[in-house]
Amino acid sequence: MNINVVMIENLDEKAPFIIQKQMIFYGRTHLIQVNNTFYLTVGMNKTEKTMEDIRFLGGETRKAIDTYDITSVSINFDRLFKHYTSYSNKDIVVSFMEGWYLAGYSFLTYQMREPEHEVSLQLGTQAYEYYAEVARVRANAVCIARDLCNEPANKLTPNTYVKKIRSIFHDSPVHVEILESEEDLLKHGLEATAIVGKGSSRSPKFAVLTLKNSNASHIGLVGKGVTFDSGGTNSKIASDIGEMKMDMGGQLLSLEQ
Known part of the structure; x- marks a missing residue:
């Protein structure tokens, strides 16, 4: 299943579905189907606008995606750019994708379970894909640190x-x-x-x-x-x-x- 991620800030924004009040709440996600197309709305309505807020939105998006059997995700960053005008497009995409990758972390070293399937990401441009790779490298460093902290003391001497x-x-x-x-x-x-x-x-x-x-x-x-x-x-x-x-x-x- 493919899903389109749509950022929502205001009730009067244009969308292929009716925007309800709860959809604009910061960090709130909703899955909507219109005909044969699926949309995941992510609320952005928040007065304070920091890089950590963007990172949080990326994490909440990933958590919502992981609850469904999704193979492909399309993310449009245009509304993020419009909402967070104090930051460059690069900083916004990197921060959002850092949150995305960090939210997908699990310590599975000692668990017997099937590996989760990879979700194909469609980010719009090669530049955004490069920014996402920068975020992935940074998040991977954090995840290595998390793995080491989570190791039992009798294993990590x-x-x-x-x-x-x-x-x-x-x-x-x-x-x-x-x-x-x-x-x-x-x-x-x-x-x-x-x-x-x-x-x-x-x-x-x-x-x-x-x-x-x-x-x-x-x-x-x-x-x-x-x-x-x-x-x-x-x-x-x-x-x-x-x-x-x-x-x-x-x-x-x-x-x-």
């Missing part, structure tokens, strides 16, 4: 994390250096990392990623990458245990940049 980092940047211009021994850590002044790591049966690692793509001033990003942080000898309360594996989120933010 410092050793396996290092392997994943090397795999991610294999055949890329990013140079990966791993400080693995206590001697290396202390040599580089990383006393805290070495001392905290002594509390675990898994020795700590320190990843240094270098991308030499410019002669401009160096920019350094530092992120905490503790794969399982119990706050000492499990000093956290039981309700926090499920989030201990996510204490590496800071490093993942640095990683995806």
Whole structure:
């Protein structure tokens, strides 16, 4: 089934169907059939107009699409361009498609189920398709970080994390250096990392990623990458245990940049 995505801001807009009040509500979606054509309306009526609003609309559109057996989606961005005049067409399409791809994320590593079919996207022009590819690459970096955060702590240890980092940047211009021994850590002044790591049966690692793509001033990003942080000898309360594996989120933010 093919579906046409139509953005709706006002009741007086032209459309091949009757526009009802609930259709213009920000982020609200409705599936409509007119003869043999299907339309998904997406409400845009909102006073505040930010890039995050556009990203949200892309996400809500994707969520609605995923509830139906749809093989092809046509998205017309013209009304988005008209509504969000403070931004370039490129920024609007990239933000919308970032929301689209991020909303389609699922952590399926340990689930036994059939892979979902790919939806064919019709975006109107080659330029928009290029912008969508930019969004897909950005969203993919975020999804890699989400996958690593969602990995069980007994699966993502410092050793396996290092392997994943090397795999991610294999055949890329990013140079990966791993400080693995206590001697290396202390040599580089990383006393805290070495001392905290002594509390675990898994020795700590320190990843240094270098991308030499410019002669401009160096920019350094530092992120905490503790794969399982119990706050000492499990000093956290039981309700926090499920989030201990996510204490590496800071490093993942640095990683995806």
